[in-house]
Amino acid sequence: MLEERKKRVLQAIVELYIKTAEPVSSNAIMNLEGLEYSSATIRNEMAELEKMGYIEKPHTSAGRVPSAKGYRFYVDELLQEDKITLEEIKYISEKLETKVNEMEEITKLTSSTISEITHYTTVSIGPSSDVQTIENIRFVLLSTRMMMAVILTDNGLVKETIIKFDEDITENQVQTLNYMFNNKLKGEPITKIDKPLEKYLVEEMQYSVNLIKPIIEQMKKVIEEESVHLEGASRLLELPEFSSLEVAKNFLNILDEKDLMADMLNTGFAKDINVYIGEENEQEALKDYSIVTFKHRIGNKDLGTIGIIGPKRMDYAKVISVMKYISKKLNDNDKEEN
Amino acid sequence: MLEERKKRVLQAIVELYIKTAEPVSSNAIMNLEGLEYSSATIRNEMAELEKMGYIEKPHTSAGRVPSAKGYRFYVDELLQEDKITLEEIKYISEKLETKVNEMEEITKLTSSTISEITHYTTVSIGPSSDVQTIENIRFVLLSTRMMMAVILTDNGLVKETIIKFDEDITENQVQTLNYMFNNKLKGEPITKIDKPLEKYLVEEMQYSVNLIKPIIEQMKKVIEEESVHLEGASRLLELPEFSSLEVAKNFLNILDEKDLMADMLNTGFAKDINVYIGEENEQEALKDYSIVTFKHRIGNKDLGTIGIIGPKRMDYAKVISVMKYISKKLNDNDKEEN
DNA sequence: TTTAGCACTCTTTTTTATTGTTTGCTAATT
DNA sequence: AATTAGCAAACAATAAAAAAGAGTGCTAAA
Numbered sequence: 001m002l003e004e005r006k007k008r009v010l011q012a013i014v015e016l017y018i019k020t021a022e023p024v025s026s027n028a029i030m031n032l033e034g035l036e037y038s039s040a041t042i043r044n045e046m047a048e049l050e051k052m053g054y055i056e057k058p059h060t061s062a063g064r065v066p067s068a069k070g071y072r073f074y075v076d077e078l079l080q081e082d083k084i085t086l087e088e089i090k091y092i093s094e095k096l097e098t099k100v101n102e103m104e105e106i107t108k109l110t111s112s113t114i115s116e117i118t119h120y121t122t123v124s125i126g127p128s129s130d131v132q133t134i135e136n137i138r139f140v141l142l143s144t145r146m147m148m149a150v151i152l153t154d155n156g157l158v159k160e161t162i163i164k165f166d167e168d169i170t171e172n173q174v175q176t177l178n179y180m181f182n183n184k185l186k187g188e189p190i191t192k193i194d195k196p197l198e199k200y201l202v203e204e205m206q207y208s209v210n211l212i213k214p215i216i217e218q219m220k221k222v223i224e225e226e227s228v229h230l231e232g233a234s235r236l237l238e239l240p241e242f243s244s245l246e247v248a249k250n251f252l253n254i255l256d257e258k259d260l261m262a263d264m265l266n267t268g269f270a271k272d273i274n275v276y277i278g279e280e281n282e283q284e285a286l287k288d289y290s291i292v293t294f295k296h297r298i299g300n301k302d303l304g305t306i307g308i309i310g311p312k313r314m315d316y317a318k319v320i321s322v323m324k325y326i327s328k329k330l331n332d333n334d335k336e337e338n
Numbered sequence: 339m340l341e342e343r344k345k346r347v348l349q350a351i352v353e354l355y356i357k358t359a360e361p362v363s364s365n366a367i368m369n370l371e372g373l374e375y376s377s378a379t380i381r382n383e384m385a386e387l388e389k390m391g392y393i394e395k396p397h398t399s400a401g402r403v404p405s406a407k408g409y410r411f412y413v414d415e416l417l418q419e420d421k422i423t424l425e426e427i428k429y430i431s432e433k434l435e436t437k438v439n440e441m442e443e444i445t446k447l448t449s450s451t452i453s454e455i456t457h458y459t460t461v462s463i464g465p466s467s468d469v470q471t472i473e474n475i476r477f478v479l480l481s482t483r484m485m486m487a488v489i490l491t492d493n494g495l496v497k498e499t500i501i502k503f504d505e506d507i508t509e510n511q512v513q514t515l516n517y518m519f520n521n522k523l524k525g526e527p528i529t530k531i532d533k534p535l536e537k538y539l540v541e542e543m544q545y546s547v548n549l550i551k552p553i554i555e556q557m558k559k560v561i562e563e564e565s566v567h568l569e570g571a572s573r574l575l576e577l578p579e580f581s582s583l584e585v586a587k588n589f590l591n592i593l594d595e596k597d598l599m600a601d602m603l604n605t606g607f608a609k610d611i612n613v614y615i616g617e618e619n620e621q622e623a624l625k626d627y628s629i630v631t632f633k634h635r636i637g638n639k640d641l642g643t644i645g646i647i648g649p650k651r652m653d654y655a656k657v658i659s660v661m662k663y664i665s666k667k668l669n670d671n672d673k674e675e676n
Numbered sequence: 677t678t679t680a681g682c683a684c685t686c687t688t689t690t691t692t693a694t695t696g697t698t699t700g701c702t703a704a705t706t
Numbered sequence: 707a708a709t710t711a712g713c714a715a716a717c718a719a720t721a722a723a724a725a726a727g728a729g730t731g732c733t734a735a736a
Contacts, residue, residue: 677736678735678736679734679735679736680733680734680735680736681732681733681734681735682731682732682733683730683731683732683733684729684730684731684732685728685729685730685731686727686728686729686730687726687727687728687729688725688726688727688728689724689725689726689727690723690724690725690726691722691723691724691725692721692722692723692724693720693721693722693723694719694720694721694722695718695719695720695721696717696718696719696720697716697717697718697719698715698716698717698718699714699715699716699717700713700714700715700716701712701713701714701715702711702712702713702714703710703711703712704709704710704711704712705708705709705710705711706707706708706709706710
């Protein structure tokens with residue numbers, strides 16, 4: 001465990017570095033609250049913190065920079081969660097009051113709000129399909145060979161898709177489909193819509209392959225579709241660590257990899273808010289960045305996961321404060337409405 | 339009119355500059371096809387071309403760079419449209435054979451194909467709402483207070499939206515709506531769905547405001563929604579003109595302005611393919627870029643507009659070749675299917 | 677009409693010098 | 707024993723100077 005003064009020094013280094021992106025010198029932190037010592041004393045503490053692995057030097061004559069271990073300690077032990085201003089609270093409240101018709105839009109709204117307030121890039125994704133159950137399925141004939149399928153899930157999500165057929169479909173067939181699918185699938189997980197179901201319907205129930213096959217295939221597609229939503233992609237470019245084109249390009253390329261982003265949002269969820277600092281990220285490409293993931297929900301309805309991507313010197317305190325506030329706000333709003 | 343040799347020189351300068359992004363010296367173009375003269379002779383021609391305004395010098399001791407006038411002359415008179423390789427043809431054909439269920443996906447597919455082949459950024463938008471007419475409208479009750487509306491247009495586009503109500507809706511009401519909307523609106527332009535219609539339905543036809551108002555409002559919203567689709571945003575960053583972070587940021591910010599992009603895609607359409615070079619763009623922010631717009635259609639169905647954004651030294655020949663090829667291919671594919 | 681030749685211009689790259697920041701250590705002080 | 711003043715050493719960052727390179731425009735000859 002770290003002595004109190006060392007903690008203060010580490011905290012000062014982390015917070016100043018988050019603020020300025022410049023290595024922090026012994027001079028810069030002397031005389032701060034609780035650190036009324038000469039720079040030489042601070043230097044001694046810094047030397048020890050370095051030996052312990054909490055901070056490091058870019059080169060001999062530079063100030064110190066937090067190491068991954070340093071950030072981790074800061075996040076776990078030193079971080080204070082009140083870094084949210086009144087204006088920000090006001091802004092968030094206003095944005096979250098926007099009326100939305102679809103649950104998915106709440107996720108987008110939340111993720112854009114977080115991006116705007118924190119100035120980091122956010123990525124979001126809906127709830128994973130295996131936690132969702134079917135509440136209702138509707139088929140609607142759009143034209144003789146084109147049908148629309150709408151699936152309502154228990155968390156209020158709507159998934160629709162258009163299905164084309166090679167032969168004409170009758171209104172009668174559509175009604176049978178409506179009855180049968182609802183009867184069989186209501187309350188079941190949406191992942192039940194798959195190949196075995198197709199097989200069952202065709203082989204056991206004697207439905208026409210030409211009718212069932214396109215339906216199942218297309219529905220399966222929308223269900224599995226993980227649509228990643230991005231917000232504020234260019235925002236990070238304002239930060240000094242992205243002032244090299246090399247780095248900027250690398251970052252934009254990472255964002256372009258939807259699969260990678262989906263992966264990232266789907267890894268390990270001990271808590272609702274998780275912090276991954278630099279090398280702690282499982283994905284190789286993200287080892288230079290920090291990610292904070294936020295599984296958000298209203299009541300017990302899972303609404304998906306939002307990830308904030310930023311530099312390692314991300315303002316963790318701010319990000320976490322904002323998330324917690326939004327989470328609270330979302331649930332309050334919901335209660336009011338009922 | 340330019341003498342033949344001057345044309346050759348101008349062409350060489352434009353093409354070399356497009357390729358290398360470096361000012362073109364007299365040395366570099368001597369001995370090219372049709373230019374078997376000494377560098378001094380070329381220099382004389384270049385001096386004259388400069389006086390006429392076709393090319394310019396970044397500074398005294400640099401080579402020449404095409405001016406906007408130079409590019410314009412090149413595009414109008416010199417450009418050869420066979421700049422498309424066999425591999426590219428193969429790649430395009432394969433991609434365009436992907437089966438899609440929605441017309442909108444064709445636009446996305448086309449725009450991503452163009453971006454991939456040309457390495458420029460593309461922006462696309464659906465057909466403007468005032469050229470579309472209603473083919474069919476469907477209302478489907480999803481739950482007691484939630485309804486889905488689906489509009490089919492004559493160009494095969496599907497627009498759907500979810501509508502929430504403050505009071506319960508009966509299946510009966512939905513059927514009336516279905517009958518009435520179709521009866522009244524089939525064959526009409528979709529822009530007919532607006533405030534006056536709401537007024538008519540409520541005041542003359544005595545429908546409940548609580549029912550009609552949310553419907554019209556929400557439908558109006560989806561109709562007016564111009565969803566701009568972006569492809570290959572980070573691609574331009576590979577080009578040397580974007581090697582300054584300043585410029586790169588500027589570019590990304592322009593792309594973020596959806597309204598600007600929509601504007602750009604909606605300005606003046608003399609032909610299906612239009613080229614705007616630098617200052618020729620109406621929008622101030624685009625004066626440093628060149629835009630090629632491409633109104634694409636299958637038969638006489640308008641499918642929307644795709645814009646390619648690149649530097650002024652864009653490879654116009656390639657871009658135009660690709661567009662023409664895709665246009666042909668789309669229409670051929672369509673014929674085959676019928 | 678074309679071209680060789682060369683001085684001149686201006687950018688780009690390389691080198692050298694200068695300034696500034698911060699550390700680590702030693703010795704003095706509290 | 708803990709703290710601090712003081713100072714040399716280590717680099718980075720900046721500025722200034724020098725050298726190299728690429729092209730042009732013009733003149734005079736072919």
